[in-house]
Amino acid sequence: MKHRRLLVLAGVVGVVALVASLSVVAAGSAKPTASHQATAVAAPKVPNAAAIKKKYGGQKITFVGDSVGNGHVRDAALAKRFTKDTGIKVSVVPHPAASDAAYSQLARAFSQKSSSIDVAMIDVVWPGAFAPYLVNLKPKLGAQSKIHAAGIVASDTVNGKLVAMPWFGDFGLLYYRTDLLKKYGYKSPPTTWNQLFTMAKKIQDGEQKSNPNFAGFVFQGNSYEGLTCNALEWIASAGGGHYIDNGKATINNAKARTVLDAIRNQIGKTTPRGVTTYQEDQTEHAFDDGNAAFARNWPYQYGIGAGAGSKVKGKFSVAPLPHGAGGHSVATVGGWQLAVSKYSKHQGAAIEFVRYMTSKAVERFDAITNANVPTIPSLAKDKTVVATNPYLKPATANVARVARPSKFLKTHYNEASKAIYQGINQILNGTPASSVLPGVQSKLNQILKEH
Amino acid sequence: MSSVAQPAPSRRRRRRHTKLQRRQTRIGWVLLIPSLAVVAFVAIYPLGKTVYQSFTNAEFLAGITPTKWVGLENYRTLWHDTVFRHSVVETIKFTAITVSFEFVLGLIIALVVNSHFRGRGVMRAVMLVPWAIPTVVAAKIWQWMLDDTYGVVNDLLMKAHIISHPHAWVADPATSLASVCAVDIWKTTPFVALLLLAGLQVIPNDLYEAAGVDGANALQQFWRITFPLLRPAILVTLVFRTLDALRVFDVFYVFFGQRPDTQTMAIYAQSTIVGDGHVGYGAAISVAIFLIISLFVVIYVTFMRVTEE
Numbered sequence: 111m112k113h114r115r116l117l118v119l120a121g122v123v124g125v126v127a128l129v130a131s132l133s134v135v136a137a138g139s140a141k142p143t144a145s146h147q148a149t150a151v152a153a154p155k156v157p158n159a160a161a162i163k164k165k166y167g168g169q170k171i172t173f174v175g176d177s178v179g180n181g182h183v184r185d186a187a188l189a190k191r192f193t194k195d196t197g198i199k200v201s202v203v204p205h206p207a208a209s210d211a212a213y214s215q216l217a218r219a220f221s222q223k224s225s226s227i228d229v230a231m232i233d234v235v236w237p238g239a240f241a242p243y244l245v246n247l248k249p250k251l252g253a254q255s256k257i258h259a260a261g262i263v264a265s266d267t268v269n270g271k272l273v274a275m276p277w278f279g280d281f282g283l284l285y286y287r288t289d290l291l292k293k294y295g296y297k298s299p300p301t302t303w304n305q306l307f308t309m310a311k312k313i314q315d316g317e318q319k320s321n322p323n324f325a326g327f328v329f330q331g332n333s334y335e336g337l338t339c340n341a342l343e344w345i346a347s348a349g350g351g352h353y354i355d356n357g358k359a360t361i362n363n364a365k366a367r368t369v370l371d372a373i374r375n376q377i378g379k380t381t382p383r384g385v386t387t388y389q390e391d392q393t394e395h396a397f398d399d400g401n402a403a404f405a406r407n408w409p410y411q412y413g414i415g416a417g418a419g420s421k422v423k424g425k426f427s428v429a430p431l432p433h434g435a436g437g438h439s440v441a442t443v444g445g446w447q448l449a450v451s452k453y454s455k456h457q458g459a460a461i462e463f464v465r466y467m468t469s470k471a472v473e474r475f476d477a478i479t480n481a482n483v484p485t486i487p488s489l490a491k492d493k494t495v496v497a498t499n500p501y502l503k504p505a506t507a508n509v510a511r512v513a514r515p516s517k518f519l520k521t522h523y524n525e526a527s528k529a530i531y532q533g534i535n536q537i538l539n540g541t542p543a544s545s546v547l548p549g550v551q552s553k554l555n556q557i558l559k560e561h
Numbered sequence: 562m563s564s565v566a567q568p569a570p571s572r573r574r575r576r577r578h579t580k581l582q583r584r585q586t587r588i589g590w591v592l593l594i595p596s597l598a599v600v601a602f603v604a605i606y607p608l609g610k611t612v613y614q615s616f617t618n619a620e621f622l623a624g625i626t627p628t629k630w631v632g633l634e635n636y637r638t639l640w641h642d643t644v645f646r647h648s649v650v651e652t653i654k655f656t657a658i659t660v661s662f663e664f665v666l667g668l669i670i671a672l673v674v675n676s677h678f679r680g681r682g683v684m685r686a687v688m689l690v691p692w693a694i695p696t697v698v699a700a701k702i703w704q705w706m707l708d709d710t711y712g713v714v715n716d717l718l719m720k721a722h723i724i725s726h727p728h729a730w731v732a733d734p735a736t737s738l739a740s741v742c743a744v745d746i747w748k749t750t751p752f753v754a755l756l757l758l759a760g761l762q763v764i765p766n767d768l769y770e771a772a773g774v775d776g777a778n779a780l781q782q783f784w785r786i787t788f789p790l791l792r793p794a795i796l797v798t799l800v801f802r803t804l805d806a807l808r809v810f811d812v813f814y815v816f817f818g819q820r821p822d823t824q825t826m827a828i829y830a831q832s833t834i835v836g837d838g839h840v841g842y843g844a845a846i847s848v849a850i851f852l853i854i855s856l857f858v859v860i861y862v863t864f865m866r867v868t869e870e
Binding site for chain 1 (some may be wrong): 621622708709710711727728729731732733734817818819820821822832835836837839840
């Protein structure tokens with residue numbers, strides 16, 4: 111009798127916990143699916159579908175894909191179309207939203223020679239580290255790679271092997287509220303960081319009277335790969351180098367210290383105090399919910415901001431990121447590639463999936479529905495693509511690009527980037543740059559010396 | 562646990578064992594072999610391999626450097642590693658804070674739900690809900706509740722005029738450890754209460770009746786009867802919780818990711834192995850964690866023996 115009551119109790123507790131967990135998960139996934147024009151354009155059909163079906167139909171592959179913004183919605187739509195046309199079943203698994211966590215997941219799978227991943231999306235800084243585990247795509251996709259930007263194809267080629275195919279590009283942009291700039295008497299977006307801080311302060315002070323959650327400026331300040339990208343823009347735009355220049359760590363210099371301390375002084379003043387925990391999604395939510403005047407993010411945010419669920423639809427625009435006193439505007443190069451695992455049991459089917467996903471038709475679909483930067487230069491001039499993605503206009507698209515130092519670090523990139531973003535996160539959380547950067551610099555030099 | 566303290570059977574007693582008894586012992590050992598093999602496979606082999614790897618420069622990804630024996634080099638580096646030292650301090654702080662709060666609160670809750678009152682069954686069920694929610698889910702809930710812009714905690718505190726403007730509990734280094742401790746205490750106190758409740762239930766009621774007859778008040782009853790008889794359960798609970806807290810990974814990982822100032826030992830080991838790819842050095846960190854935790858086990862077990870005698 112006693113036992114039975116205990117079992118009933120345990121059951122009740124279990125059910126309550128399950129319901130609570132599920133509702134949290136549901137609440138968590140509800141936000142990013144606020145899709146916009148995604149329904150207007152259908153996923154393109156697969157060319158040569160019949161031949162592919164005959165050869166690989168019925169096989170099952172796993173694609174470790176996107177999780178930021180509407181990326182997973184797009185992946186699922188494309189995979190569904192691919193399955194319908196070719197009979198190859200694609201199970202789409204979103205990777206962790208933080209790029210360094212996604213790296214760890216893949217590294218774990220590759221080191222275990224796991225066949226559980228067939229196709230994976232690879233950050234622009236990873237081909238060097240993962241090359242030994244990836245299939246050379248040159249024999250089958252070499253011809254298709256020629257339509258993509260030569261620079262990206264070159265960085266996806268390791269020791270003569272094409273280990274990944276360019277999928278979409280990325281670069282940092284400044285998002286700003288056109289209506290608020292007008293309201294507070296500004297004619298144009300800021301060109302220097304100091305202008306940005308002044309404008310952010312004035313707008314924030316005014317807006318907080320009616321909206322206490324309003325902040326001047328949001329960006330990716332969390333201790334993760336995204337901060338390495340954000341801080342590169344701050345430092346390089348102030349003439350403080352690119353973390354590592356000519357094979358030597360340069361991060362500990364006066365210009366870098368000045369700009370990092372300037373940003374540190376804004377934390378909790380013109381930014382939310384919690385910006386040091388923000389990744390891309392939190393940045394996008396703050397801006398698109400109408401709670402920020404300025405935001406630094408990748409182009410995908412444009413699509414969500416201009417979409418149906420956005421509160422800033424028609425009220426924002428993009429500009430090049432500001433620069434420091436003696437510098438000029440820059441944008442960190444990002445971007446994602448698709449690669450096929452050497453341990454995949456269905457490499458043929460996986461390559462066909464990559465062929466489809468990196469085709470001109472799919473990149474056009476992705477650019478129009480998801481505001482991602484095409485890696486095919488002719489698409490970046492396509493009228494419809496530019497109309498939905500105004501950031502592709504020369505004013506923002508031609509801004510000087512800066513690259514993270516993966517070419518010097520190769521297989522050690524992830525470790526070095528961690529040293530960088532952990533150090534800068536510490537600065538943002540209140541430690542002066544002068545007591546953090548010497549340590550980061552010596553760690554970087556030590557990593558450079560090790561290989 | 563009592564088997565640890567038992568003296569080995571003396572030789573004279575063993576000689577008196579009959580043939581049948583000896584055969585039974587043999588059969589017993591034979592029957593134990595499968596489980597011993599499993600233990601060896603799942604516990605001793607990985608542990609041995611970790612120790613072995615800690616003396617090499619093994620890397621996670623292939624083709625970086627050929628793996629070779631480096632002797633004590635990893636341990637030498639570890640000795641001077643300030644990041645590791647910081648993570649040890651951080652973990653021990655977390656352990657000390659959470660275990661003491663969980664113990665005190667858990668004991669109070671256990672005493673309350675052990676007494677007779679209406680709705681006790683419901684109370685016992687409700688109290689377990691935090692423990693039944695998966696840690697990652699609980700941590701995510703709390704992360705949102707503690708958010709500086711949208712969080713309900715700030716909203717409530719401001720409405721109650723306790724704070725004047727929202728505070729970034731997780732982001733601000735001054736409150737980050739406190740916030741993660743709060744989540745762990747919220748989640749694990751029920752577990753502690755449950756273990757202590759089980760201990761309370763085996764204390765015979767007539768002891769209290771006798772004490773009542775002798776005129777002992779509630780406080781005297783607690784210190785003279787409840788506490789001494791609960792001691793075995795308390796020690797088991799503390800061992801469980803301390804070892805768990807020293808290995809903490811999930812709450813910190815959800816709250817802080819790779820943030821440097823709030824890194825626990827387990828997170829440092831994980832990020833060294835999987836993030837940086839240094840399996841050899843990561844193995845040395847893991848061995849160090851193992852030794853630190855073992856130290857606590859030794860202290861507790863010794864303490865237990867002393868109190869048993």
